[in-house]
Amino acid sequence: MSNKIFSGVQPTGNLHLGNYLGAIKNFVELNNDTNNNCIFCVVDLHAITIKQDPNKLKNNVRETVATFVASGIDPKKSIIFNQSSVAAHSEAAWILSCVARMGWLNRMTQFKEKAGKEKEKASIGLYSYPVLMAADILLYDTTHVPVGDDQKQHLELCRDIAQKFNNDFKVDNFLQVPEPLIQKEFSRIMSLKDGSKKMSKSELSDLSRINLTDDQDQIKNKIKKAKTDPMPMPKDIKDLDERLEVKNLLGIYSCLNNTNLQDSIEIFKGKNLSEFKEKLSDLLVAEIDPISKEIKKLLEDKSYLDKILLDGVEKANSIALKKIDRIKEIVGF
Numbered sequence: 001m002s003n004k005i006f007s008g009v010q011p012t013g014n015l016h017l018g019n020y021l022g023a024i025k026n027f028v029e030l031n032n033d034t035n036n037n038c039i040f041c042v043v044d045l046h047a048i049t050i051k052q053d054p055n056k057l058k059n060n061v062r063e064t065v066a067t068f069v070a071s072g073i074d075p076k077k078s079i080i081f082n083q084s085s086v087a088a089h090s091e092a093a094w095i096l097s098c099v100a101r102m103g104w105l106n107r108m109t110q111f112k113e114k115a116g117k118e119k120e121k122a123s124i125g126l127y128s129y130p131v132l133m134a135a136d137i138l139l140y141d142t143t144h145v146p147v148g149d150d151q152k153q154h155l156e157l158c159r160d161i162a163q164k165f166n167n168d169f170k171v172d173n174f175l176q177v178p179e180p181l182i183q184k185e186f187s188r189i190m191s192l193k194d195g196s197k198k199m200s201k202s203e204l205s206d207l208s209r210i211n212l213t214d215d216q217d218q219i220k221n222k223i224k225k226a227k228t229d230p231m232p233m234p235k236d237i238k239d240l241d242e243r244l245e246v247k248n249l250l251g252i253y254s255c256l257n258n259t260n261l262q263d264s265i266e267i268f269k270g271k272n273l274s275e276f277k278e279k280l281s282d283l284l285v286a287e288i289d290p291i292s293k294e295i296k297k298l299l300e301d302k303s304y305l306d307k308i309l310l311d312g313v314e315k316a317n318s319i320a321l322k323k324i325d326r327i328k329e330i331v332g333f
């Protein structure tokens with residue numbers, strides 16, 4: 001039986017190396033395996049849980065599609081579509097929000113981080129965001145969900161919602177309980193300026209991340225300026241416990257070089273950081289620069305990107321409609 005893969009990326013601009021290594025690179029591998037049916041969703045409904053500029057949203061959706069395609073996802077093999085064009089997502093989210101429990105959502109750490117001290121001013125959408133994410137996944141009988149480490153808790157909630165729905169309505173296995181696909185190592189790429197913070201789209205300093213649209217010079221400059229410490233390269237994994245920034249850069253190197261951390265340490269042990277940074281820059285430029293160029297090229301052909309979405313919406317809609325119809329029947333509508 002084939003695997004059903006579903007994942008989502010928010011069209012909130014500044015897609016970066018963390019998105020790429022934590023998620024998109026894996027999407028490409030999954031897309032290339034003929035055992036998989038893949039769906040990659042640009043989650044614009046999720047994006048508006050935080051204020052977005054309506055004049056920019058559509059183009060941010062296109063940029064996300066361009067990034068998928070430039071990274072190697074083949075729109076002929078995988079379904080690429082935007083969430084707001086398939087009404088079943090919003091409908092299923094409401095029904096599932098009547099299944100999910102407040103106590104479950106209250107535990108979500110991402111809400112706490114994003115809402116910060118202004119919890120009372122956060123949108124209700126930001127709070128119930130993981131329920132919409134569960135709707136996305138469950139509408140397509142998804143078996144596997146590739147994501148970065150920060151989404152682990154949301155996936156556990158999705159599994160709980162699926163199981164409770166199946167139990168409450170006595171429909172064994174109707175909602176497929178999905179498995180997360182999270183890399184064991186380097187599933188959380190950190191900021192280039194602070195090794196204790198996730199690399200993020202919303203961080204003010206552009207020097208904190210490598211954007212997938214950065215050119216060679218920008219990449220080299222950001223690695224040169226990346227925070228490190230004055231010590232030589234470590235000899236042992238243990239030496240990295242207190243050296244978060246160097247650990248992150250070695251992680252990025254290992255990811256790009258398809259090696260493990262220990263092997264990367266062996267290559268550079270005792271050497272100067274500048275020598276390591278140069279090698280890391282070369283690897284990054286080799287991987288990211290072609291993607292960056294391709295994104296820019298694709299963005300010049302908006303009608304091509306819109307066509308990908310249109311095809312994707314049609315395919316996604318036909319799957320989702322069947323599932324939401326059954327869901328409505330089951331709850332008694």
Ligand code: AMP
Pocket residue numbers: 008009010018019020021022023024146147148149150151186187188189190198199200201
């Ligand atoms: P988002 O941009 O929040 O929609 O995230 C899209 C995907 O990228 C999700 O699977 C995230 O888990 C993943 N992701 C985002 N930031 C990072 C990061 N710093 N390291 C690893 N994965 C990440």
Ligand code: TRP
Pocket residue numbers: 006007008009010043046132133136137145146147151154
């Ligand atoms: N919440 C995810 C993120 O911010 C994006 C997302 C929405 C998603 N729906 C999804 C990921 C469904 C996987 C499956 O990264």
